Amino acid sequence: xxxxxxxxxxxxxxxxxxxxxxxxxxxxxxxxxxxxxxxxxxxxxxxxxxxxxxxxxxxxxxxxxxxxxxxxxxxxxxxxxxxxxxxxxxxxxxxxxxxxxxxxxxxxxxxxxxxxxxxxxxxxxxxxxxxxxxxxxxxxxxxxxxxxxxxxxxxxxxxxxxxxxxxxxxxxxxxxxxxxxxxx
Numbered sequence: 001x002x003x004x005x006x007x008x009x010x011x012x013x014x015x016x017x018x019x020x021x022x023x024x025x026x027x028x029x030x031x032x033x034x035x036x037x038x039x040x041x042x043x044x045x046x047x048x049x050x051x052x053x054x055x056x057x058x059x060x061x062x063x064x065x066x067x068x069x070x071x072x073x074x075x076x077x078x079x080x081x082x083x084x085x086x087x088x089x090x091x092x093x094x095x096x097x098x099x100x101x102x103x104x105x106x107x108x109x110x111x112x113x114x115x116x117x118x119x120x121x122x123x124x125x126x127x128x129x130x131x132x133x134x135x136x137x138x139x140x141x142x143x144x145x146x147x148x149x150x151x152x153x154x155x156x157x158x159x160x161x162x163x164x165x166x167x168x169x170x171x172x173x174x175x176x177x178x179x180x181x182x183x184x
Contacts (some may be wrong), residue, residue, distance in 0.1 A: 054127035060091070081119075095122025102174045104159065113155060115173075133167045133182030140181075149173060150182035 015022040050056045062084070064074045076084070081096045088094055097118045103110035120136040129135070131153060140148050151159075151166070160166045170177045 059125070062094075093121050093125045095119050095125040097122055104155070104173055105171065111159065128184070130182035130184055132164070133180070135182060147173075147176055147178040148181045149178045150184055151180055152184055156183045 015025075053059065062076060064076050064080065065072055066074055076096070078096075081094070085094045095118065097116050100115050100117070101112055102115040104113045105111050118136065120138055120141050123135045130150060133150070136148065136150070139145065149171075156162060156166065166180050167183070168179065168181075170179050172178070
């Protein structure tokens with residue numbers, strides 16, 4: 001223990017003799033530690049932590065590949081998804097989604113919002129439940145069925161002021177009358 005104390009005192013005296021060297025050394029160590037902490041935080045949040053869904057270790061993201069065209073990961077078309085769903089023998093359920101954006105509200109005063117078009121199975125596959133209302137069901141899917149939508153909590157608060165009466169209301173989404181059935 002005495003030797004450690006002597007070594008620390010010697011190091012402090014040496015650093016005090018050349019303060020510029022000490023400042024550069026301390027700054028270099030601080031930047032290195034800070035950069036490593038930031039990189040680990042990103043890797044931990046994106047790659048190491050499980051997805052925020054029940055049984056997330058059982059979820060798979062299915063894509064197409066076209067190696068001859070240089071596409072290692074390509075989206076799955078609706079006919080491919082329908083065929084995969086029909087022939088599926090390995091998965092308990094298969095859902096699909098497509099991201100985009102839509103105009104919410106009347107043509108005179110629309111608001112552009114991010115949107116996701118999902119198959120009725122997707123939300124069940126993810127194991128999520130709405131805050132209010134219901135999820136999509138098979139009765140919502142057939143051609144000719146009434147268009148229904150689920151809005152996000154943020155949209156519910158910002159555009160509808162948290163009004164519970166929005167459930168069941170028909171609002172224009174891309175000028176198409178859409179009944180709101182749930183809030184996520």
